[in-house]
Amino acid sequence: MKPVQVDLAPQSLRRWLLTAPGLSQLVLAGAAIATGVALWQAGSLQQEAAVLNGQMAAAQRRLDARVQRPAVAPAFVRPPQDVRAANAVVRQLNIPWSRLLDSLEAVPARDVAVLELAPDAAAQKLRIKAEAKGTEAMMSYVEHLRRDRALVGVVLRQHEVDAQHRYRPVRFEIEARWQETLP
Numbered sequence: 001m002k003p004v005q006v007d008l009a010p011q012s013l014r015r016w017l018l019t020a021p022g023l024s025q026l027v028l029a030g031a032a033i034a035t036g037v038a039l040w041q042a043g044s045l046q047q048e049a050a051v052l053n054g055q056m057a058a059a060q061r062r063l064d065a066r067v068q069r070p071a072v073a074p075a076f077v078r079p080p081q082d083v084r085a086a087n088a089v090v091r092q093l094n095i096p097w098s099r100l101l102d103s104l105e106a107v108p109a110r111d112v113a114v115l116e117l118a119p120d121a122a123a124q125k126l127r128i129k130a131e132a133k134g135t136e137a138m139m140s141y142v143e144h145l146r147r148d149r150a151l152v153g154v155v156l157r158q159h160e161v162d163a164q165h166r167y168r169p170v171r172f173e174i175e176a177r178w179q180e181t182l183p
Helices: 013-019 023-068 080-093 097-106 135-147
Strands: 112-120 125-132 151-161 170-178
Touching (some): 125 135
């Protein structure tokens, strides 16, 4: 009697590959070749990525060098006399007129008329030319200005009595410095 082969396991791909004598070796060889090709491609892709990363880093360094180097604009140099003149105009515009005029208007001076105000912004000085009915009115005006907090160093520079005029007014000149900020 011949041996009977009894096969109770269901057919599957795995079983078929294991039972086929030459086919399993062929599939194993194909899988090994495919794995080798995949590994070779992965290595070449890594080399290509490294080259591209190096090129990108070099390009970034060139770009950073361009950005960090500011464009040198030609320097425009103003002549010193123009700078001095511009600074003088700025000082003249920054005279604290409202504070000075408030101080002068706060002085009770019924018998005094202010004729001229001449500021010197560079020295922060104010020259006041005025006319009073008499020397008492003139001295009272000067004393009131000396007590004002906005003005410092109030000095009567000159005075003269106008003998030609029938009321004999006193013309006088006061010099004072103004303070930038009030104490």
